[in-house]
Amino acid sequence: MKSYDVVVVGGGIIGLATAYYLVKNGVRKIAIIEKEYIGSGSTGRCGTGIRQQFTTKEHIVLMRESVKIWRLWEEILPKPIHFRQGGYLWLLRSEEEDNEYRKYVALQNLFGVDSRIISKDEIKEIVPDINLEGIFGASWCPSDGSAYPQDVLDSLEMFLKSHGVDIFDYESVVDFKKTSDRVISIKTDKDEYALDNLLIAAGYATKSLANKLGFDIPVKNYRHQIVVSEPLKIFLSPMVVDRSLYFTQTYRGRIIGGTDTNEEETDDLTLTYNFLQKFSSELVSVFSKLSSVRLMRHWSGFYVVSPDKHPILGPTPLKNVFIGTGYSGHGFMLGPIVGKLLAHYITYGMFFLEEANHLTLDRFEKGMLIQEKAVIG
Amino acid sequence: MDKKNVIICRCEDVTYEEIVRAFNEGYKDIESLRRYLKIGTGPCQGKTCIPLLQRILYELSGNFPQNITIRPPETPVPFGIFVNVPKK
Ligand SMILES: Cc1cc2nc3c(=O)[nH]c(=O)nc-3n(C[C@H](O)[C@H](O)[C@H](O)COP(=O)(O)OP(=O)(O)OC[C@H]3O[C@@H](n4cnc5c(N)ncnc54)[C@H](O)[C@@H]3O)c2cc1C
Numbered sequence: 001m002k003s004y005d006v007v008v009v010g011g012g013i014i015g016l017a018t019a020y021y022l023v024k025n026g027v028r029k030i031a032i033i034e035k036e037y038i039g040s041g042s043t044g045r046c047g048t049g050i051r052q053q054f055t056t057k058e059h060i061v062l063m064r065e066s067v068k069i070w071r072l073w074e075e076i077l078p079k080p081i082h083f084r085q086g087g088y089l090w091l092l093r094s095e096e097e098d099n100e101y102r103k104y105v106a107l108q109n110l111f112g113v114d115s116r117i118i119s120k121d122e123i124k125e126i127v128p129d130i131n132l133e134g135i136f137g138a139s140w141c142p143s144d145g146s147a148y149p150q151d152v153l154d155s156l157e158m159f160l161k162s163h164g165v166d167i168f169d170y171e172s173v174v175d176f177k178k179t180s181d182r183v184i185s186i187k188t189d190k191d192e193y194a195l196d197n198l199l200i201a202a203g204y205a206t207k208s209l210a211n212k213l214g215f216d217i218p219v220k221n222y223r224h225q226i227v228v229s230e231p232l233k234i235f236l237s238p239m240v241v242d243r244s245l246y247f248t249q250t251y252r253g254r255i256i257g258g259t260d261t262n263e264e265e266t267d268d269l270t271l272t273y274n275f276l277q278k279f280s281s282e283l284v285s286v287f288s289k290l291s292s293v294r295l296m297r298h299w300s301g302f303y304v305v306s307p308d309k310h311p312i313l314g315p316t317p318l319k320n321v322f323i324g325t326g327y328s329g330h331g332f333m334l335g336p337i338v339g340k341l342l343a344h345y346i347t348y349g350m351f352f353l354e355e356a357n358h359l360t361l362d363r364f365e366k367g368m369l370i371q372e373k374a375v376i377g
Numbered sequence: 378m379d380k381k382n383v384i385i386c387r388c389e390d391v392t393y394e395e396i397v398r399a400f401n402e403g404y405k406d407i408e409s410l411r412r413y414l415k416i417g418t419g420p421c422q423g424k425t426c427i428p429l430l431q432r433i434l435y436e437l438s439g440n441f442p443q444n445i446t447i448r449p450p451e452t453p454v455p456f457g458i459f460v461n462v463p464k465k
Contacts, residue, residue: 037408044412150412230420230453252415271449273459280459291460294453296420 003194004166005029006346007186009173009209010202012043013149013332014324016156017339018199018346023163025347030165033188035172039153041203043332045301047226047258048250049239050333051088051144052113055104055373058310058355060111062337065353069336070147078162079155081147082251086237088144089126091286092117092136093243101139104373108141115141126238129289146239146248149332173202176213182320183213197346199322204267204302206325215317218307218364219326220265225275225300226258229293245282246376255293257283260376269300303329308369311338313359314345322346323361329375385433386426388419396430400437407434407442420453 005027008015011034022030034040050070052063067085074083092098101117108115118140120132126140161167168188175187176198185194200206204221231253239248247257259279261272276298284291306312306326311334313324324342327334341356351357358370383393391414404413407430416430417423423430427445435441 037406037412039412040408154412229456276459277461280456281461283456284460291457292455294420294455295450295459296453297418297422298449 001185001192001194002031002166003029004031004196006031006197006199007193007195008032008199008201009186010034010041010200010206011038011153011167011169012041012201012203013152013335014201014203014338014342015199016153016160017335018201018324018342019160019165019339020156021340021343022346023160023165025343027343027347028164030160031193032160032165032167033171033173033186033193034167034169035202035205037169038157038167039150042301042304043149043153043203043335045226045299046149046332047246048146048149048248048256048332049088049144049246049330050083050146051141051239051330053088053090053104053108053115053139053141053144055107056310056370057107057111058358058370059372060108060113061353061355062334064111064113065340066334066337067143067145069340070145073152073155073336074147077152077155078158079151081152081155083145083147084237084251085143085145086239086248087126087140087142088241089123089238090139090241091123091130091243092138093134094136098136105139113141114143115139127236127240129235129287130240131286131288144239146250147332148250148252152335173209178213178318181318183318195320197320197322199324199342199346201324201342203325204304206304206323210316210323213316213318213321215361217312217323217325217361219304219312221267221302222305223263223266223269223300224258224303224329225261225271225279225298226256227276227279227295227298229255229290230296232293240286241376242282242286244376245279245286247283247287254296255290269302271298271300303327304331305329307364309372309375310370311359312361313338313341313356314351314361316361328372385429386414386416386419386423388421388426389415389417391416391426393433396433397437400434405434405438407431407445422448 236249244260309328312326
């Protein structure tokens with residue numbers, strides 16, 4: 001039987017980013033097991049957005065640190081990941097909203113994020129074609145941005161393979177062998193691997209794998225839909241957020257965006273016409289020029305949502321099992337910092353950021369929840 | 378004909394030679410070729426090139442690939458068409 005220091009379940013941004021930092025920490029024998037192809041989960045389906053405009057210290061600090069890594073990765077990974085700091089323009093539609101977001105901006109500034117509240121005139125300068133009717137102002141952070149998920153994964157995969165990490169794709173974890181407090185080996189539909197440490201970063205399936213191991217994670221899966229348009233000449237670099245609508249343009253010229261259709265918890269990724277109507281109506285009302293642009297592709301994926309909309313990271317009731325899940329719709333942007341934190345925890349038994357200590361699974365037992373208000377799409 | 382000049386994906390400008398090279402680098406299934414070369418991701422969404430790609434993969438590997446994801450819409454549709462006009 002092959003044996004590994006760390007086995008990672010899940011080939012999404014979290015699995016790959018953690019493996020990246022495990023390599024950096026000097027861990028030698030690492031395997032990633034992915035049920036389909038790398039990026040087949042939420043990561044390859046996501047909206048590309050990376051922002052620091054959050055409403056809690058935990059999210060703001062984690063995202064500030066994550067943006068630093070995104071910038072570094074753009075320079076040092078083997079292939080371009082198309083990280084772009086085009087900013088996030090968060091439209092505000094009333095004085096109350098404006099007042100509320102001023103408080104968030106003050107908190108963001110306190111922790112070193114360069115966001116500010118801007119006027120309609122400034123919005124016009126940043127995105128000239130926005131319909132300003134009914135808009136009061138905006139929360140603007142120029143160092144927010146986006147990266148291209150598949151290019152990020154491709155680049156990480158190339159790095160990992162060249163550093164001796166085994167990546168098994170089209171292979172599904174089906175069972176575990178364990179003692180009372182440790183996992184000894186992991187069984188897939190093709191093989192069995194002995195392991196010292198196990199990270200479950202299996203997105204929508206993390207909870208069911210944990211249940212198989214005898215503990216629960218309080219997350220729920222929600223379907224979220226998203227579209228891209230045909231390619232256009234580049235004209236839009238920020239991510240625009242208008243209530244639950246978000247959209248930007250990728251480096252490949254496509255408008256990418258989504259909105260929230262307030263659905264129930266589900267395991268079903270069926271697409272709905274209702275989404276297309278809601279998205280297109282919201283998009284065209286704030287950016288009428290896009291009315292004649294053609295929608296090219298429509299798909300969906302899961303937000304894995306935790307009770308307080310914050311990630312659940314690190315230790316579990318089993319001594320050598322670690323988890324990363326519950327990103328509630330922003331796990332792509334958190335990927336680099338969460339990967340670094342999880343790798344640190346697996347290697348050294350602790351986090352290096354105080355804020356991450358508030359994000360462990362036992363917070364639900366202890367009743368120490370943190371509430372995030374800024375959730376979109 | 379020089380294989381270098383045979384364009385398989387017209388939307389994204391992917392040539393026969395690039396596919397063979399990617400295959401030899403380890404991108405052996407449609408999904409990973411699509412991610413790597415962007416083949417089949419343009420306005421026609423692979424209607425022309427994916428069947429050609431299936432055949433090329435069959436020539437290269439002896440297996441006929443079946444795992445193709447098809448996503449709506451059938452053909453690009455303007456956003457304006459879906460806009461909800463409130464009933465009078
Ligand atoms: C429509 C949409 C838009 C989004 N937009 C954004 C955005 O703009 N910005 C942002 O930061 N986040 C966004 N998100 C959220 C983001 O996609 C996720 O939070 C993030 O990708 C989670 O990464 P992950 O690695 O945890 O999970 P995933 O990417 O889902 O990876 C988990 C992997 O585990 C594999 N797996 C499952 N079960 C098994 C098994 N038994 N054995 C082996 N492998 C298994 C799956 O196949 C999958 O590839 C969006 C999500 C959606 C759906």
